[in-house]
Amino acid sequence: MTNSKIEPSQIVREFNAPRQLVFDAWVNVEHLVNWMFPVQGCTCEYLSFDIKDDGSSLHKVTMPNGFEMWLLTKYEEVKAPEKLVFLQYMSNEAGEIVANERMPDWPKHMLATLHFEAVDDTRTKLTFLWEPRNPTSKELAVFEASRADHGKGWGAGMDQLARYIEAL
Amino acid sequence: MARTKTTYDVFSAIGEPKRRALIEKLIVEEMSVNELVNAMQWRQPMVSKHLAVLKDVGIVTERRLGRSRIYQVRPEKLRPIQEWIHQFEKYWGGAMDQLDAYLEDIQRKGDRNDKQ
Numbered sequence: 001m002t003n004s005k006i007e008p009s010q011i012v013r014e015f016n017a018p019r020q021l022v023f024d025a026w027v028n029v030e031h032l033v034n035w036m037f038p039v040q041g042c043t044c045e046y047l048s049f050d051i052k053d054d055g056s057s058l059h060k061v062t063m064p065n066g067f068e069m070w071l072l073t074k075y076e077e078v079k080a081p082e083k084l085v086f087l088q089y090m091s092n093e094a095g096e097i098v099a100n101e102r103m104p105d106w107p108k109h110m111l112a113t114l115h116f117e118a119v120d121d122t123r124t125k126l127t128f129l130w131e132p133r134n135p136t137s138k139e140l141a142v143f144e145a146s147r148a149d150h151g152k153g154w155g156a157g158m159d160q161l162a163r164y165i166e167a168l
Numbered sequence: 169m170a171r172t173k174t175t176y177d178v179f180s181a182i183g184e185p186k187r188r189a190l191i192e193k194l195i196v197e198e199m200s201v202n203e204l205v206n207a208m209q210w211r212q213p214m215v216s217k218h219l220a221v222l223k224d225v226g227i228v229t230e231r232r233l234g235r236s237r238i239y240q241v242r243p244e245k246l247r248p249i250q251e252w253i254h255q256f257e258k259y260w261g262g263a264m265d266q267l268d269a270y271l272e273d274i275q276r277k278g279d280r281n282d283k284q
Contacts, residue, residue, distance in 0.1 A: 011260055011261060011264065013264050013268070015267070015268055015271055016268075016271065016272065016275075017271040017272075017275060021271065021274075021275075022267075022271065025267055025270065025271060031270070034266075034270045035263065035266035035267045035269070035270040036263060036266070037262075037263060037266060038258060038259045038260075038262035038263055038266075039262050039266075040266070112260075126264070128260060128264075130260065138179075138180060141179065141180050141183030142179045142180070142183070
């Protein structure tokens, strides 16, 4: 089932590295453990990995404060060096998907699609698309509401809201 | 088909663009329904309908001022949303910062090795 109404969230980044290397950094565990975490000071460990079409991986990220989280990644398409498609889930250490209790309506299935384009021999443009797969209408509403760039003025409104909340 | 009454939570309440527009207005200053009608250029029933949903989930509260009711946003009710609004950018944006630093690092090492 496809839902043409979903507009993915998008991050576009350019890296000063050749395309093959940027792609490898996403699919080779020797690379992944060095960077696959959201902030400096985390550690990352792969408990299992089979990164190929229909493969999966399970990795643990330990935050600087000691908080541990496990992430299950199900790979759908691993097409070197241009495209990577995966679903990623919060899981437990056994690789069983766990629901996010604090955000019951956050979409269960989040799909990431990555396109790697060579800008030149030493630079690569990465387009990262992030969208819910087959969301319920409630999940879709939550996803839509979560976009910083959603609709006119909402982005600016969110910035303002963020500052407001931070100041509380 | 009979329609059942929709129940809202904070997340679904802000899924509707008009309600987000109301929140943005009321964050800046508290307003009465009439002031909102003027500011938004919507009909009064539309304003009231969406305000009711926001009140239902506690994002907006009202106080009486003379004969009118003044509405204000309770930003702390939006905190759960705030926490994951930036989930994508924060998590993956952060991861890509790490990737960027890592790629720089290994290529620099590579250059050094080449020169040796």
